[in-house]
Amino acid sequence: MGRSHLAIRMRIRRHKVFLLCLLGICVISFLHYYKALHNISLLQELSAPSTHLKSLKIFSDIFWNFPAADFRPQQDFHKHSQLKVNVDSNLILKGPPDKKLHERTFVLRDDPTPFFIHTKSGAVCFREGIDMTASASHHRLLQQHHREIKFKDKAINEVEKVVQCPCRQGWHGPHCGIPTIVYHSNLPSKSKVTPRKVPRRVINAININHEFDLLHTRFHELGDVVDVFLVCESNFTAFGDSRTLLFQQMILNGTFDYIKHKILYVFLDHFPDGGRTDGWIADDYLRTYLTKNGMSRLEGLKADDVFIIDDADEIPVRDGILFLKLYDGWTEPVGIHMRKSLYGFYWRQFGTLNVLSACTAAMLFKVYKGDGIYLRRRSYYSMSGFREYENSTGRILVPWAIGSPVHYAGWHCSWCFKPEGIYYKLISAQNGDFPRWGDYSEKRKMSYIKELIRTGGWFDGSAPEYPPSDPKEHMYAPKYLLDNYEKYRYLLENPYATINVKRNGSSFKGVI
Known part of the structure; x- marks a missing residue:
């Protein structure tokens, strides 16, 4: 009889142990799920004054090991940060005056601005x-x-x-x-x-063809926030035809002297194999070369510096980029909600364009293999180094976007040129984004292009009804353009509209 009671007690004890272990697993799973939802450190949340969370903290301290502090990458993860640079304190671009622009390097330094x-x-x-x-x-x-x-x-x-x-x-x-x-x-x-006690350095990478007015706009919008602009120009169009290095000429003739000290010129002197047949090869290669060549010529790069890659017609708002520069605690990768326009800021399209554009230098190299095209593709979850990098940060990494569908954090102005510029874009376009409208002679006529601008129509014959927009509305266009209204009037008012519309007590040209 005694043995029977002993056996029963042993079974009860085993069941209790099993139930306690099961309860522990459930609690741990709940805490991990809670952390993933809120994207904050588990121990930070458990430190809240709530009594029940404090009791759970004791349990998590024993069984769980999540760091509470934000990720602080090593300062020397990139080979260039180990270089000893002995240059004048005012010199940022390295290299003698006669050295070619595309061979110079750039020394990144901490921003001393008292923000x-x-x-x-x-x-x-x-x-x-x-x-x-x-x-x-x-x-x-x-x-x-x-x-x-x-x-x-x-x-x-x-x-x-x-x-x-x-x-x-x-x-x-x-x-x-x-x-x-x-x-x-x-x-x-x-x-x-x-x-942050010391601001991050911000690196903005862009490919340029002939979007020079928008490039001036970018430099004026972001010039005091971005530490270096990596600007890539090729002597080939995206289609594979030869082109003149106009941006290089403009740097040398003084056009960009106001921002020249922050420009690292990247020169792509060849067209990729297969790019003529498959235009997407050429399109991707532009961003790959821009990132790898430009980043390799930076000295003093830190793991938590911010890398941003944009198309020339995508202009982020200064305040959003400044936040990335000055604050710790945001996750990555980072998208940007941009106001969409066609031909000029007067044709505002519905919704926003949310482009995945930014990450830290550590994520760029450890996850995206130093290639900006992978950042643009939103393929981080499937990248081989993502989980390892996420674990090294001690945080759940989820993408987010500056702005929202109703709070613009930038501008995307597509085909925003004078008619001659649209013509050049048509014949320069890559051989992959079909239909390639530049292949149709009737689409290249100036009269046809001007009519598209007037009506807001598209090359396929459609004419969407865009909402009316007013230059006085919030986030209509970047401040630099509005401050120089007469110079950039072709981007701010429809140059071929014939009807004067009165709105909010002021008149401006528009199409109804």
Whole structure:
């Protein structure tokens, strides 16, 4: 009888152990799922004041090992960061004056701009985001908070937790450094981002053909935020015909002297094998060469620097790129919601173009193999190094996009040229995006192209009804174009419209 009771007790004990283990597995699975949903560190969430989460923290500390801190890549992961560069402090482009543009290298340096200010009360505020009109009264409140905490003998870091900066319209967060296009984005960790002590360096890569007005616009929009522009030009069109190196000539004749110190010129002197038959080979190769050649000529590259690759007709908003530069805590890769336009900013298309455009240098090399075309393809999940890289960061990496379908974070202006520029794009287009309209003689006629611009029609004969747009509307066009309205009028008003439309008390040309 005693043996029977003992056997029963042993079975009960085994069942209890089994049930406890099963419960533990369920709790661990729930915590991991919770972390994946919110894209924040598990231990950070468990540190919340909630009593039940605090109890779960003890369990997770024993069985789970998730780092709570944000990923801090090694500063010397790229071979160029190990180079000892002995140059004048004002020199960024390396190489003697007679050295060819495409052979020079570029030295990346930390941006010394004081983007944040430290108040006497302990607050850290973003200069551009604070409301100066409220600063006087707010300063008195900050001083009062400071006195109360000091009187209670609290630690100085608790002052920063209490102090809030007064934000002007369009800026959010305790430091007033989160722009509206990030605040209303799908970034899960937006409430957890923190200012960096040293800004990231931003690298913007672009291929150029003849989009020079949009290139000027990009440089003026992003010139004080981007640290280096990698601009690639080829002596072949995307179709494979020879072309003049117009951008190189413009650099040498002084056209871009205002931004020349931030341009690293990339020269593609050959056309890829098979590119004439399959235009997508040529299209992909442009971005591959741009990334690999340009990045190999940067010195001092850090793992958490930001790499952004755009087409020439895609212009990100400055504030969104500045956020990537100044804040920690966002995940990657990063897309950008852009306002879509055709022929000019006056033909606004529905919705936004969300282009996956940015990641850290570490992700570029460890996941995308140093090739920007893979970033554009959205194929990170299937890349061989993705899971290893994700594990090294200690975070669940999910894509997000600056902006939203109703909050534009940039502009995509497709076929935005004068008629002569559209003609050149037609004959230069790659042999892959069929139908290739440049192959049709009637589509290349100036009269036909001008009629397309006038009506907003497309080469296939369709004429979509675009919503009416007004140059005064928010995010109509980049500020540089609006500030130089007469010079760029052909992009801001339909040059072939004949009807004057009155809207909001002002008149402008448009087509109904």
